Amino acid sequence: MGKSLYEKVFERHTVALLPSGQVQLFMGLHLIHEVTSPQAFSMLDELGLKVAFPARTFATVDHIVPTTSQLRPLQDSLAEQMMVHLEGNVGRHGIRFFSPDKGEQGIVHVVGPEQGLTQPGMTICCGDSHTSTHGAFGAIAFGIGTSQVRDVLATQTLAMNRLKVRRIEVNGKLRPGVYAKDVALYVINRLGVNGGVGYAYEYAGEVFDNFSMDERMTVCNMSIEGGARCGYVNPDQTTYQYLKGRPFAPSGDAWAKAVADWDSMKSDSDAAFDDVVRYDAADIEPMVTWGIHPGQSLAVGDKIPAAVDAIADERESMTEAYRYMSFEPGQPINGTRIDVAFIGSCTNGRLSDFAEVARLIQGKNLKVASHVRALVVPGSQSMREEMIALGLDKIFATAGFEFREAGCSMCLAMNPDKLQGRQVCASSSNRNFKGRQGSPTGRTLLMSPAMVAAAAIKGEVTDARRLFGIA
Amino acid sequence: MQDSRRETLFGPGVPLRGNDIDTDRIIPARFLRTVTFDGLGDHAFEDDRLQLKEQGKVHPFDDPRFADGTILFVNKNFGCGSSREHAPQAIKRWGKCITAIVGESFAEIFFGNCVSLGVPCVTVDAVSADAIQSAIEADPNVAVKLDLRGKAVHVGVNRYPVEMGEGPRQQLVEGRWDTTGELLANMPKIRETANRLKYVSGYK
Ligand code: SF4
Numbered sequence: 123m124g125k126s127l128y129e130k131v132f133e134r135h136t137v138a139l140l141p142s143g144q145v146q147l148f149m150g151l152h153l154i155h156e157v158t159s160p161q162a163f164s165m166l167d168e169l170g171l172k173v174a175f176p177a178r179t180f181a182t183v184d185h186i187v188p189t190t191s192q193l194r195p196l197q198d199s200l201a202e203q204m205m206v207h208l209e210g211n212v213g214r215h216g217i218r219f220f221s222p223d224k225g226e227q228g229i230v231h232v233v234g235p236e237q238g239l240t241q242p243g244m245t246i247c248c249g250d251s252h253t254s255t256h257g258a259f260g261a262i263a264f265g266i267g268t269s270q271v272r273d274v275l276a277t278q279t280l281a282m283n284r285l286k287v288r289r290i291e292v293n294g295k296l297r298p299g300v301y302a303k304d305v306a307l308y309v310i311n312r313l314g315v316n317g318g319v320g321y322a323y324e325y326a327g328e329v330f331d332n333f334s335m336d337e338r339m340t341v342c343n344m345s346i347e348g349g350a351r352c353g354y355v356n357p358d359q360t361t362y363q364y365l366k367g368r369p370f371a372p373s374g375d376a377w378a379k380a381v382a383d384w385d386s387m388k389s390d391s392d393a394a395f396d397d398v399v400r401y402d403a404a405d406i407e408p409m410v411t412w413g414i415h416p417g418q419s420l421a422v423g424d425k426i427p428a429a430v431d432a433i434a435d436e437r438e439s440m441t442e443a444y445r446y447m448s449f450e451p452g453q454p455i456n457g458t459r460i461d462v463a464f465i466g467s468c469t470n471g472r473l474s475d476f477a478e479v480a481r482l483i484q485g486k487n488l489k490v491a492s493h494v495r496a497l498v499v500p501g502s503q504s505m506r507e508e509m510i511a512l513g514l515d516k517i518f519a520t521a522g523f524e525f526r527e528a529g530c531s532m533c534l535a536m537n538p539d540k541l542q543g544r545q546v547c548a549s550s551s552n553r554n555f556k557g558r559q560g561s562p563t564g565r566t567l568l569m570s571p572a573m574v575a576a577a578a579i580k581g582e583v584t585d586a587r588r589l590f591g592i593a
Numbered sequence: 594m595q596d597s598r599r600e601t602l603f604g605p606g607v608p609l610r611g612n613d614i615d616t617d618r619i620i621p622a623r624f625l626r627t628v629t630f631d632g633l634g635d636h637a638f639e640d641d642r643l644q645l646k647e648q649g650k651v652h653p654f655d656d657p658r659f660a661d662g663t664i665l666f667v668n669k670n671f672g673c674g675s676s677r678e679h680a681p682q683a684i685k686r687w688g689k690c691i692t693a694i695v696g697e698s699f700a701e702i703f704f705g706n707c708v709s710l711g712v713p714c715v716t717v718d719a720v721s722a723d724a725i726q727s728a729i730e731a732d733p734n735v736a737v738k739l740d741l742r743g744k745a746v747h748v749g750v751n752r753y754p755v756e757m758g759e760g761p762r763q764q765l766v767e768g769r770w771d772t773t774g775e776l777l778a779n780m781p782k783i784r785e786t787a788n789r790l791k792y793v794s795g796y797k
Contacts, residue, residue: 143760160628265676267706
């Protein structure tokens with residue numbers, strides 16, 4: 123019987139069996155940011171410990187940075203304090219910091235891949251649940267808490283339990299105007315927001331084979347929204363082409379050896395899985411969330427479901443969602459008026475996301491509706507430069523989108539980009555939890571970047587395929 | 594030194610109903626703009642509390658009847674969402690300090706974070722969860738005892754079996770939930786593993 127990539131990576135990184143029955147696992151790459159690391163460094167200091175493998179930890183700053191100006195000191199004194207702590211900690215422990223003043227800053231899950239740090243067959247962790255993103259490269263990547271960040275700093279290892287593996291195949295071809303984000307929302311809708319608890323997801327099938335790295339990252343990113351701590355795609359030529367030539371990727375003689383090694387980590391063709399589910403790509407439509415968790419979604423042409431039709435567990439949450447979102451069951455999602463449009467985040471804030479939206483809006487004299495505030499927020503500073511080099515900034519500005527500095531921005535409420543009151547936001551991010559976008563009563567509708575752009579222009583939720591003439 | 598063994602924990606209980614209560618609700622992101630965990634307890638469920646107040650209702654964390662509560666009773670998929678340890682830290686630091694959570698199911702990262710902090714998260718079936726919450730709502734002073742060794746929660750005269758993974762349960766019962774020491778003890782093996790990994794040595 124063959125092995126899955128998950129099993130191979132797990133075995134390769136096993137250090138020891140712990141008395142608790144857990145496995146001590148070596149972490150190939152540790153990423154840190156300003157929110158979940160300061161307390162971990164304090165704990166390390168209290169224990170009188172040093173960072174064991176400083177060359178395997180990398181830092182950036184993303185959640186708190188304003189996307190208007192990154193000039194220091196930051197206007198928000200709490201944010202400035204967090205920045206100062208991070209700078210102090212990385213300096214003291216000799217950790218490489220992708221900092222704003224060097225133009226290397228960005229969302230941690232954008233920067234890792236972009237720098238070539240994220241590689242197949244690795245174990246990757248970060249005090250951030252969307253670390254699952256890095257699984258797109260065939261890595262086992264997952265979020266950890268701050269006490270675990272302390273453990274990784276002190277030992278480069280974690281106490282882990284082995285997960286089960288569910289293979290999710292999406293076969294056939296996606297229809298035009300259906301994107302990776304729609305696949306992610308569809309899978310979560312089908313398997314539920316806690317369907318993945320205890321599992322790693324292996325994404326496979328023709329759709330994933332044909333996906334670019336950016337698209338694979340979008341789906342792996344949202345594994346955690348389906349309850350799965352990590353999700354991965356087996357590495358292939360697409361993965362290697364992406365990595366080749368990146369700053370931290372192997373080069374010269376090492377390249378061929380690395381590729382051979384990466385190839386050997388793929389799931390064997392006779393690997394056994396704890397569960398297998400299969401979907402037909404042709405069944406997937408552009409998706410929009412209507413509720414207060416990412417599983418409460420529907421195809422853009424559909425009507426908001428009735429609680430009575432749902433399983434008992436979901437009913438209460440749906441009833442609360444109707445109230446919070448001011449929706450009625452049976453109401454179409456199409457035509458829902460929006461106030462804010464946000465394109466960005468570690469889910470959909472990559473170059474190809476922006477390039478696709480720019481392609482759709484360019485030259486059609488389309489403008490953001492007068493009552494809508496629309497933000498375009500690049501995932502990293504270097505990507506922002508690329509966007510400018512490609513002229514995307516101008517296309518967005520001409521259409522009435524604000525082109526901002528890199529960061530997490532309106533994905534969550536830790537920087538000045540926030541919803542006000544009960545505003546409704548069409549968002550390319552990953553969470554529609556109550557209050558997620560900065561107003562305790564703000565409302566989030568998750569969708570693909572193309573659908574966000576369409577909503578921005580029409581001023582309400584609308585089928586991007588119709589608006590942009592995608593056939 | 595404080596005893597780190599978590600064998601028997603006593604209430605009173607706090608019933609907090611609802612499935613899929615996410616970490617953004619447990620501690621809204623704006624309170625994450627800090628470099629310590631101090632003071633987070635005051636902000637636990639802040640937005641939920643406020644919104645209920647506006648609707649003329651009372652969140653259990655604002656309800657004086659539950660102010661002395663130390664064991665929290667929740668429902669399904671509690672703690673889903675982000676990995677922020679600020680969430681269990683806030684719960685642990687609220688009021689008289691929550692020392693254990695009993696629910697139908699927990700999100701994985703949240704569960705692990707709680708274990709790291711010495712806070713057991715144990716599960717009960719849906720019928721028991723509802724029965725216990727109702728019992729505490731009816732009588733906030735009802736005696737509540739979590740017996741982690743005997744795998745049961747006692748509420749008044751009733752006993753409900755609880756479940757928890759054997760590994761973490763043993764860690765908590767024996768007071769070995771603070772993992773750093775155990776991990777550090779294997780430093781020679783850690784270095785061996787690192788040396789064996791081709792990417793660590795740069796594919797030489
Ligand atoms: S973009 Fe959003 S989800 Fe991603 S790391 Fe930043 S805050 Fe978290």
